[in-house]
Amino acid sequence: MDFDLGAEATALRARLRALVSAHFDEGFLGAFTDDPADLAATQAFCRLLAAEGLLTLAWPVDHGGGGGSLWDQTVVREEMWAHHEPRGAQYMGLNWVGPALMAYGTDEQKARHLPPIAAGEVIWCQGFSEPEAGSDLASLRTRAEPVGDPSGADGWRISGQKIWTSYAGMAQWCILAARVGGGERHEGITMFLVPMDSPGIEVRPIRSMLGPHHLNEVFFDDVPAGPEAVLGELGGGWSVIKTALAHERVGIARYARCERLLSALGAELAPHWDDLPAPLHAAWARALVQVRVARLLAYRTVHAQETGGVPDVIASAARIAVTQCDQSVAEVLFSAVEHRALEAKAEAPVHGAVEDHWRYAQAATVASGTIEVQRMIVAKALLRGEPV
Amino acid sequence: MDPVLPDEAVELAEAAGKAFAALGGVDLARRAEADAGVRRAEVVPVLAALGVDDLDPRRDPVSLAAAAALCEAAGRVALPHPLAADLVRDDDGRPTAAVPAEVPRVDHADLIDGWRVGTLDGTAGGIATAAARGLGTRLGPFVGDLTMEGDGRPPLVDLLLHQVLVAWTVLGTLDRAVALTVEHVSGRVQFGKPIAAFQAVQFQLADAAVAVAGLRELAGFTLWRLDQAGEQSRADVLALRLHALETARAVLRTGQQLHGAAGVCDEYDVSVLVRMVQPALRLPAGVDRTAAELAEAIAADGFVGLFDHGGAAIGAAR
Ligand SMILES: Cc1cc2nc3c(=O)[nH]c(=O)nc-3n(C[C@H](O)[C@H](O)[C@H](O)COP(=O)(O)OP(=O)(O)OC[C@H]3O[C@@H](n4cnc5c(N)ncnc54)[C@H](O)[C@@H]3O)c2cc1C
Numbered sequence: 001m002d003f004d005l006g007a008e009a010t011a012l013r014a015r016l017r018a019l020v021s022a023h024f025d026e027g028f029l030g031a032f033t034d035d036p037a038d039l040a041a042t043q044a045f046c047r048l049l050a051a052e053g054l055l056t057l058a059w060p061v062d063h064g065g066g067g068g069s070l071w072d073q074t075v076v077r078e079e080m081w082a083h084h085e086p087r088g089a090q091y092m093g094l095n096w097v098g099p100a101l102m103a104y105g106t107d108e109q110k111a112r113h114l115p116p117i118a119a120g121e122v123i124w125c126q127g128f129s130e131p132e133a134g135s136d137l138a139s140l141r142t143r144a145e146p147v148g149d150p151s152g153a154d155g156w157r158i159s160g161q162k163i164w165t166s167y168a169g170m171a172q173w174c175i176l177a178a179r180v181g182g183g184e185r186h187e188g189i190t191m192f193l194v195p196m197d198s199p200g201i202e203v204r205p206i207r208s209m210l211g212p213h214h215l216n217e218v219f220f221d222d223v224p225a226g227p228e229a230v231l232g233e234l235g236g237g238w239s240v241i242k243t244a245l246a247h248e249r250v251g252i253a254r255y256a257r258c259e260r261l262l263s264a265l266g267a268e269l270a271p272h273w274d275d276l277p278a279p280l281h282a283a284w285a286r287a288l289v290q291v292r293v294a295r296l297l298a299y300r301t302v303h304a305q306e307t308g309g310v311p312d313v314i315a316s317a318a319r320i321a322v323t324q325c326d327q328s329v330a331e332v333l334f335s336a337v338e339h340r341a342l343e344a345k346a347e348a349p350v351h352g353a354v355e356d357h358w359r360y361a362q363a364a365t366v367a368s369g370t371i372e373v374q375r376m377i378v379a380k381a382l383l384r385g386e387p388v
Numbered sequence: 389m390d391p392v393l394p395d396e397a398v399e400l401a402e403a404a405g406k407a408f409a410a411l412g413g414v415d416l417a418r419r420a421e422a423d424a425g426v427r428r429a430e431v432v433p434v435l436a437a438l439g440v441d442d443l444d445p446r447r448d449p450v451s452l453a454a455a456a457a458l459c460e461a462a463g464r465v466a467l468p469h470p471l472a473a474d475l476v477r478d479d480d481g482r483p484t485a486a487v488p489a490e491v492p493r494v495d496h497a498d499l500i501d502g503w504r505v506g507t508l509d510g511t512a513g514g515i516a517t518a519a520a521r522g523l524g525t526r527l528g529p530f531v532g533d534l535t536m537e538g539d540g541r542p543p544l545v546d547l548l549l550h551q552v553l554v555a556w557t558v559l560g561t562l563d564r565a566v567a568l569t570v571e572h573v574s575g576r577v578q579f580g581k582p583i584a585a586f587q588a589v590q591f592q593l594a595d596a597a598v599a600v601a602g603l604r605e606l607a608g609f610t611l612w613r614l615d616q617a618g619e620q621s622r623a624d625v626l627a628l629r630l631h632a633l634e635t636a637r638a639v640l641r642t643g644q645q646l647h648g649a650a651g652v653c654d655e656y657d658v659s660v661l662v663r664m665v666q667p668a669l670r671l672p673a674g675v676d677r678t679a680a681e682l683a684e685a686i687a688a689d690g691f692v693g694l695f696d697h698g699g700a701a702i703g704a705a706r
Pocket of ligand 1: 125126127128129130133134135136163164165166167210214363366367368369370371372373576578579583586588589645646647648649650
């Protein structure tokens with residue numbers, strides 16, 4: 001047994017931390033703020049990472065990536081999330097749109113889309129969920145009708161509505177799930193690559209406690225798309241979604257931000273540590289244990305990936321622990337800052353990161369598949385006799 | 389033994405519920421967030437019409453219950469007003485509020501000019517005036533710091549009363565959150581049926597409802613204890629506060645979770661309730677500080693039940 005990620009990983013971590021601290025001040029809370037300078041800073045950082053060969057570290061060498069190990073990828077995921085994702089909206093393109101293009105794209109699609117993603121020049125959004133299709137994604141209704149030739153050779157017209165689409169207002173491209181032909185549920189679903197400036201697309205921001213840009217509605221009204229917009233097989237969209245989700249297996253390294261905030265706030269509170277209530281000291285200790293367990297369950301998933309494929313149940317188990325950890329740490333941090341809990345932004349504890357974390361954590365057990373859905377995956381595996 | 393609120397209190401709460409609904413219910417909080425002037429222009433006159441200015445919860449048990457029920461009604465819509473404090477006025481008509489030891493921070497600090505504030509341990513406090521500007525944050529849009537102006541800390545029993553009324557306000561918020569969630573899961577169809585049909589949803593709802601029922605009984609009991617024991621009920625009041633905070637966390641989490649992504653959106657009432665109740669949950673003290681204070685209060689004063697706990701008798705043996 002060995003729980004050390006190794007010297008390379010340690011060096012990579014140090015290098016990433018140095019880059020982040022050189023390019024962002026401590027008050028940076030991510031790209032999704034009211035200040036466009038934050039998005040711009042992340043865009044510049046992506047170009048820098050690209051130049052350093054770090055942006056596509058995880059991608060295979062054949063596709064211009066760094067061919068980094070799964071553990072390198074883990075370190076990148078941890079360090080980026082811990083520091084409020086300084087890659088901003090890029091991470092979706094890097095994490096799964098790129099890999100999905102590699103797996104399903106035509107040569108033209110790869111040539112067109114992979115280089116801008118690898119250079120950190122384009123933002124993608126993910127158009128899956130619809131008002132009536134949340135946990136039950138397969139019930140989605142957005143339709144693509146062929147124009148002229150029924151095969152789609154002459155192109156498509158897409159109509160429907162997407163919801164909860166993260167950073168749709170910032171994105172240049174959307175990877176869109178739409179229904180083609182008469183298939184039921186999973187059968188008719190097809191993936192389209194659609195420029196967000198196409199005529200007929202309207203983005204409406206949704207106001208939420210998460211802050212601006214995170215959630216949007218996207219309306220598609222007879223949006224034209226060429227035959228080259230289809231990713232993969234007609235009606236084969238569900239397997240693209242599955243692959244996409246497989247690349248999101250380990251999910252966001254939420255535990256890493258939790259641990260960084262516990263560390264940073266711990267340092268801020270150190271002069272008054274003994275004045276804090278005793279139950280908080282105990283809650284703090286428990287939070288550190290919870291963070292460690294969440295990290296280890298995430299590592300178990302990476303290890304399974306490394307040694308031949310991740311059963312859904314292993315990934316879901318990690319997700320359950322990680323998202324619950326996010327929410328309980330949010331409460332511990334809020335309890336620790338006491339009457340300052342409701343302060344926000346630069347003057348607040350840890351430059352507003354504690355307050356920001358609390359608000360964002362409220363959606364942790366819903367985003368990218370609710371905790372109930374994850375629990376069903378775990379329970380079904382157990383009932384099939386698979387180990388959890 | 390009779391755990392039911394008196395009719396007068398129930399009737400006042402019903403009238404208040406109607407009046408708050410006429411102002412838009414939770415929409416009132418949304419409007420106040422956009423324009424803080426709404427509080428003075430719309431809420432203050434409605435409260436006056438409900439007779440708040442003449443209601444003194446210290447007068448008799450019925451008035452006490454009426455004040456509690458009124459606060460519950462306010463909590464159901466996240467009424468943008470410091471009602472609990474405003475119901476505990478000093479001789480000069482100033483509202484009374486329990487505040488953190490570090491800073492006299494209260495919700496809606498700017499709405500009322502003069503305040504009477506103190507810490508829950510009864511050691512500090514005085515007269516304070518409103519600061520001009522609040523935090524203006526998503527979780528504490530109306531929270532602000534007062535400026536201490538003079539001596540004269542409020543009687544401990546008034547601070548305890550304030551905290552009991554805050555707990556009743558939280559109770560209203562939680563009760564409403566459960567009702568909103570029942571409504572949502574009954575209407576929301578996924579996998580071909582209302583999600584309320586899934587037992588995993590039903591169990592969560594059931595736990596939330598039982599938690600609120602428990603908080604309601606404790607809130608009633610504590611009201612009675614406060615009336616009976618006055619400032620000797622400090623441990624009881626802290627116990628109510630602790631339980632309100634812990635119940636709020638669990639119930640609001642469930643409410644948001646069962647709304648899916650809608651649970652964090654401003655358009656949905658549950659999300660507004662979650663944000664607007666935060667000042668009550670964090671001020672004057674959060675869950676761990678409250679637990680520590682409760683443990684000390686029990687050790688010092690005991691805790692009523694079927695057997696002895698803490699207090700002088702047990703303390704002597706330690
Ligand atoms: C921050 C954030 C970002 C997001 N970004 C995107 C994005 O970029 N693109 C995109 O396409 N989508 C995005 N989503 C949407 C997300 O995938 C959905 O919110 C999620 O799948 C849940 O769907 P829903 O919100 O409709 O909830 P619902 O499916 O309506 O669920 C409501 C509640 O019912 C429960 N429930 C549902 N079915 C069952 C069942 N069978 N048994 C037990 N309980 C059940 C759920 O677990 C939940 O608690 C985002 C969501 C969030 C919160």
